[in-house]
Amino acid sequence: MRRRLIVGNWKMCGDFRTNQKRLEDLSSLWFGVHQTEVSVSPAYPYLAQAAGMLENTNISLCAQDVSTRENGAFTGEVSAAMLADMGCRYVMVGHSERRHYHNEGYDLIAEKFQAVCEAKMIPILCLGETTADREADRTFDVIGRQLLKVVNACGLEGLAKGVVAYEPIWAIGTGRAATPEQAQDVHSYIREILGPEGEQIRILYGGSVKPDTAEGLFAKKDIDGALVGGASLDARDFVAICRAA
Ligand code: PEP
Numbered sequence: 001m002r003r004r005l006i007v008g009n010w011k012m013c014g015d016f017r018t019n020q021k022r023l024e025d026l027s028s029l030w031f032g033v034h035q036t037e038v039s040v041s042p043a044y045p046y047l048a049q050a051a052g053m054l055e056n057t058n059i060s061l062c063a064q065d066v067s068t069r070e071n072g073a074f075t076g077e078v079s080a081a082m083l084a085d086m087g088c089r090y091v092m093v094g095h096s097e098r099r100h101y102h103n104e105g106y107d108l109i110a111e112k113f114q115a116v117c118e119a120k121m122i123p124i125l126c127l128g129e130t131t132a133d134r135e136a137d138r139t140f141d142v143i144g145r146q147l148l149k150v151v152n153a154c155g156l157e158g159l160a161k162g163v164v165a166y167e168p169i170w171a172i173g174t175g176r177a178a179t180p181e182q183a184q185d186v187h188s189y190i191r192e193i194l195g196p197e198g199e200q201i202r203i204l205y206g207g208s209v210k211p212d213t214a215e216g217l218f219a220k221k222d223i224d225g226a227l228v229g230g231a232s233l234d235a236r237d238f239v240a241i242c243r244a245a
Helices: 016-029 044-053 080-085 096-101 106-118 131-135 139-159 180-200 211-218 235-244
Strands: 005-009 037-041 059-063 088-093 122-127 163-166 203-206 225-228
Touching: 005 088, 005 203, 005 235, 016 044, 016 235, 037 088, 044 059, 080 088, 080 106, 088 106, 106 122, 106 139, 122 139, 131 139, 139 163, 139 180, 163 180, 180 203, 180 211, 211 225, 211 235, 225 235
Parallel strands: 005 037, 005 225, 037 059, 059 088, 088 122, 122 163, 163 203, 203 225
Antiparallel strands: none
16 A cells, blocks of 8 residues: 655745745644655755754655765765755655756766665655657657666666656646646556556656646546645645645
């Protein structure tokens, strides 16, 4: 039985004061015992703030990226050990904004995935195709390639330590979420590639998930939760999505 997971990706948004309010709202709205697991991902400078405020709640912490380096003279980098030290449970790797704006390639992403596992946290491997890929009928090829690069580096057993997030790039921040059928097709393809090992791996959907689209997506059998960007900045909307899961 795969436990549902909703992760709020705050990206490079917020400041100390707005985060404080959002975290207060979130912990009071998402109070008590729930089947669904919830995690939030503030920008690096605010991880300590969030860790402190979420300490006695059932909301965990997720980092948006990680370095492959362990320590030393790597200015600007943040190691997996540091993120674990801050109390992170999850770390995203391969988000399309990192692949696109920072030219992160397959090998680096696989190395990041491994670094997170070695530090005893859970990587969330983001995969997704562009509009051009979809229009050219290359969605499955692209997703398969992105996934297999990590499987080849870490093995199926290694991949099973993480979570996969299918995030079509054309759906991120556009207000145009994939339909539940489009998402389910890719999720079931991912599960098919992973074989029996894949039965336990959680596969999240990400891309313009909102309270009104969440329920339809979560009704699909291979969609185990969501990676939520824009809507996670509003505690009420985010909690509505968590409740739908
Ligand atoms: C994301 O960037 O991971 C994301 C899913 O963003 P949004 O929900 O805003 O589309």
